[in-house]
Amino acid sequence: MPDDGRKQKGNMKPLRFKELLLPTIWGGEDIVELKGLQGRMEDIGESWEISGVAGKETPVTGGEDDGLTLAELIERYGASLVGRRNLERYGTTFPLLVKFISAANPLSVQVHPDDAMARRMGHPYGKTEMWYIVKTAPWASLCSGFKHDFSAEAYTDSLAEGTLTSHLAYHDTHPGDCFFIPAGRIHSIGAGNFLVEIQQSSNDTFRVYDFDRVDDLGNKRELHVEQARKALNYKAEPNYRTQYEPHPGQPVVLVNCPEFTVRLLQSAGEMTVDYAGIDSFVIYVAYEGKAMLTDSEGNELMLEAGQSVLFPAVNAAVRIEPVGNAGFSCLETFVK
Numbered sequence: 001m002p003d004d005g006r007k008q009k010g011n012m013k014p015l016r017f018k019e020l021l022l023p024t025i026w027g028g029e030d031i032v033e034l035k036g037l038q039g040r041m042e043d044i045g046e047s048w049e050i051s052g053v054a055g056k057e058t059p060v061t062g063g064e065d066d067g068l069t070l071a072e073l074i075e076r077y078g079a080s081l082v083g084r085r086n087l088e089r090y091g092t093t094f095p096l097l098v099k100f101i102s103a104a105n106p107l108s109v110q111v112h113p114d115d116a117m118a119r120r121m122g123h124p125y126g127k128t129e130m131w132y133i134v135k136t137a138p139w140a141s142l143c144s145g146f147k148h149d150f151s152a153e154a155y156t157d158s159l160a161e162g163t164l165t166s167h168l169a170y171h172d173t174h175p176g177d178c179f180f181i182p183a184g185r186i187h188s189i190g191a192g193n194f195l196v197e198i199q200q201s202s203n204d205t206f207r208v209y210d211f212d213r214v215d216d217l218g219n220k221r222e223l224h225v226e227q228a229r230k231a232l233n234y235k236a237e238p239n240y241r242t243q244y245e246p247h248p249g250q251p252v253v254l255v256n257c258p259e260f261t262v263r264l265l266q267s268a269g270e271m272t273v274d275y276a277g278i279d280s281f282v283i284y285v286a287y288e289g290k291a292m293l294t295d296s297e298g299n300e301l302m303l304e305a306g307q308s309v310l311f312p313a314v315n316a317a318v319r320i321e322p323v324g325n326a327g328f329s330c331l332e333t334f335v336k
Contacts, residue, residue, distance in 0.1 A: 012080055013299045015065065015073070015310045017058040020048040025213060025221070028104030030135060030194035034287070035306035046101055049308040050283060052094030053203055070094035083279040083313040086335050093124060095335050096260055098285055098308060099197040101131075107189040108221070109143065109165065109209040113231045114183035118204055126183040129199030130242075130255045130262055132331055133177040134287045137192030144179050144187045144241075145169045150234040159225060164209060169240060178242035178254045184233035196285050198333050200259050206231055251332065260335050265320065267291070268327040272319045275311070280334040282311045282318070291328035294319040303330070 021031070027045030031037075035047070051058045052070035060068045065076075073081055074092040086095060112127035131142075147169045158164040168186060171179075173193055181187050186208065189195070206224035214220055244252055244264070249271050251263040265273065265284070275282055275296075284293070290304035296316035302323070303309055311318060322328040 012077065012297075012312045012314050013063060014293070014295060014301055014315075015063070015312070016061050016301075017050050017308065017310070018061045019308075020046075020051060020056055020058055022046040022048065025215065026103055026105040026107055026191075028102035028194070030102035031100050031306075034100070034134075034194075043104070044102060046099050049098040049100065049285060050094075050310060051097050052201055053097060056203070077312065080314045081312045082281050083335070085279055086281070086313075093201065095125075095201055096283070096333060097199050097201045097203075098283055098333070099199075100134075100285075100306070101189060101193070101195050101197050103189045103191055103193045105191050106211065108205075108207040108211070109168070109186060109188040110205050110207050111186050111228050111231050112181075112183050112202070112206070113204050113227075117183075117231055118202065121204070123202065123204060125200050125202050127200050127202040127204055128183045128257060128259045129181045129197055130260075131177075131179045131181065131189070132196045132198075132254065132262075132264075132287075133173050133175055133193060134196060135175055135194040136173045140173045140190055140192030141170050142173055142179070142188065142190045142193060143168045143170050144181060145185055146234065146236045149236050150232075152229050152232070152234065155229055155232065155234070159208075169236070171241060176246070178244065179240060180242055180255050180257070182233075182257070184231055186228075186232060196287060196331050198255075198260060198262055198285075198331065248327075254331075260333055263332045264329075265332050266327065266329045267320050267322055270319065270321050272317055273332070274317050275334075276316045278334055278336070279313060280336060281313050282315070282332060282334045284309050284311075284318075284330045284332055286328070286330040288329035289326040290323045292321045292323060294321070303328075 024045030027043035057069040079087045114126040118126040206228040248266045255262040
């Protein structure tokens, strides 16, 4: 396996992946509309854009690596793809999962385990995530965290009394809002939200409350009340919404945590983003407009709203040239 993570010459091209579209009990229409998908597609709640999660991998589409999974790509290219430190830390496990989420109805109230708890379950990583709101209904909101400091005992009592949701912090949402959801934080995406989710590569979710919904067979979805009790962080925070100032033409940090960095890229004109000092792959998730992207080896590709692309770690820069009058906006993510 190649293991040289330096920014060296070599024409390793950007990679596109075949998204995985998942119908859900709460899914909406925004993913289908943004991507311009044809055919009968209903209740598409999630589009897994780039995934190495076992059983739900997104394969490469196009080029000489067509059909390969992320694990197979890492086996083939090593640190040239993911960066030396990521290769040492994660091996052939790709560390991130990138999604679009469209909620016509609320998702369950839930929580995710941290790394330590996940390992006790026999899984490699927990699930810290972030949300960037792309579009909302006028009345949309979401839940992130408790309104006040809580406890495991109060949690158990509130479930028995049916009052848990009265202790949760709800927030009105608007396009451009950002929320960081560390492992252990109780949360629920409310109806009317369309967002990008960037998270650790994990599918571990503990449902606490699911609004007593039933599936087509009349069955309620499984809850994980006891696992959630152990996973929850009961401390309230003064502010759950990420504060930032947009700066078109330059990257704006939204999240910078050990698991990943996420920056907002908005451009009305040409801009170049330097990656020479970043020992990592870089992912773009476009949600508005389209642009011609050119990497440091001269490889060009057109990226439109609803599409994603991965630049290998050997890439040293990306030039962004918006097409049309709408400009171009995307989220950029990497792992330091």
